[in-house]
Amino acid sequence: DAMVIQNPRYQVTQFGKPVTLSCSQTLNHNVMYWYQQKSSQAPKLLFHYYDKDFNNEADTPDNFQSRRPNTSFCFLDIRSPGLGDAAMYLCATSRDRATDTQYFGPGTRLTVL
Amino acid sequence: QKEVEQNSGPLSVPEGAIASLNCTYSDRGSQSFFWYRQYSGKSPELIMFIYSNGDKEDGRFTAQLNKASQYVSLLIRDSQPSDSATYLCAVRSGSGNTGKLIFGQGTTLQVKP
Numbered sequence: 001d002a003m004v005i006q007n008p009r010y011q012v013t014q015f016g017k018p019v020t021l022s023c024s025q026t027l028n029h030n031v032m033y034w035y036q037q038k039s040s041q042a043p044k045l046l047f048h049y050y051d052k053d054f055n056n057e058a059d060t061p062d063n064f065q066s067r068r069p070n071t072s073f074c075f076l077d078i079r080s081p082g083l084g085d086a087a088m089y090l091c092a093t094s095r096d097r098a099t100d101t102q103y104f105g106p107g108t109r110l111t112v113l
Numbered sequence: 114q115k116e117v118e119q120n121s122g123p124l125s126v127p128e129g130a131i132a133s134l135n136c137t138y139s140d141r142g143s144q145s146f147f148w149y150r151q152y153s154g155k156s157p158e159l160i161m162f163i164y165s166n167g168d169k170e171d172g173r174f175t176a177q178l179n180k181a182s183q184y185v186s187l188l189i190r191d192s193q194p195s196d197s198a199t200y201l202c203a204v205r206s207g208s209g210n211t212g213k214l215i216f217g218q219g220t221t222l223q224v225k226p
Contacts (some may be wrong), residue, residue: 041218042117042201043157088154101147102214107156 003027004105006091012111014083021076021108023091031097032074034066035090037107043090049074052095078110086112116140117204119217127225132189134220136202139183145205146185151219152198160200161187161225176191 005024013019023032023087032095035043047056050067063085065077078085088109118137126132126165130146134148145164149157163169163176163185175188185204188198 040121042218044216045213048190048213086154101159101162103159104149104156109154 004091004093004103006089006105006108008108009106010109010111012018012113014113015080015083016080019078019110021078021089021091021110023074024072025074025091025093026072026107027093027095027103028071028078029093029095030071031094031100032068033092033094033102034064034074034076035092036085037088037090038086046076048097081110081112083112086110116125116215117202117217119200119202119220121218122221123221123223124220125225126192127135128194130191132196132222132224133204134189134200134222135184136186136204136217137184138202138204138215140204140206140215141180141183143180143204143206145149146176147203147205147214148174148176148185148187149201149203149216150196150198157201160215164206175224187220192222194226197222197224 007022033048034046037043046060054093063079066073088107091105094100094102117141147162148160150160151157161176163178169176173190175184199221201219202213202217
């Protein structure tokens with residue numbers, strides 16, 4: 001049974017056209033993370049929610065926003081995608097922050113035309 | 114200096130051999146260490162985690178941690194072609210309480226039949 005679900009699995013958008021990626025979890029975990037991973041690179045943390053508390057990474061561009069309307073769902077909004085935003089976007093969850101392991105969803109592959 | 118360093122490879126081993134993957138980290142206060150496996154086009158999958166110095170074994174996998182030397186390694190015994198993937202080392206930062214994982218770039222392992 002899927003525990004961390006991401007939709008869609010593949011997303012194609014046009015340069016500058018807003019796009020929203022979604023993540024849901026059935027684990028009732030407190031923490032949800034969004035990572036960006038470009039080809040042959042390490043996953044890069046964009047931000048995370050600890051419950052309703054939003055934590056942005058210092059180097060995450062303002063173009064990236066996130067919403068967590070409830071425990072199960074978290075969204076990544078890219079307001080004006082550029083060609084450099086084409087990547088795999090990974091959602092991960094963990095029960096707690098400091099001591100628990102992170103489990104990843106299948107990812108959404110974003111293509112920007 | 115990168116925070117988490119791995120040799121990108123590819124590391125090529127024959128089927129049945131032992132594959133040895135290494136990782137060094139710069140934050141001496143790091144407490145938790147993780148190995149993820151990532152198949153091409155897929156999301157990272159947790160293989161093992163280790164918190165204490167020494168060895169931790171799980172089936173064909175052994176994680177080794179040496180905090181004094183700031184390195185962590187993963188041994189894969191009896192390597193199989195299905196083990197061919199990129200292996201990501203991740204280190205939980207020792208500062209703050211964010212649970213942030215710092216990933217290495219990954220080592221690509223090729224197991225040849």
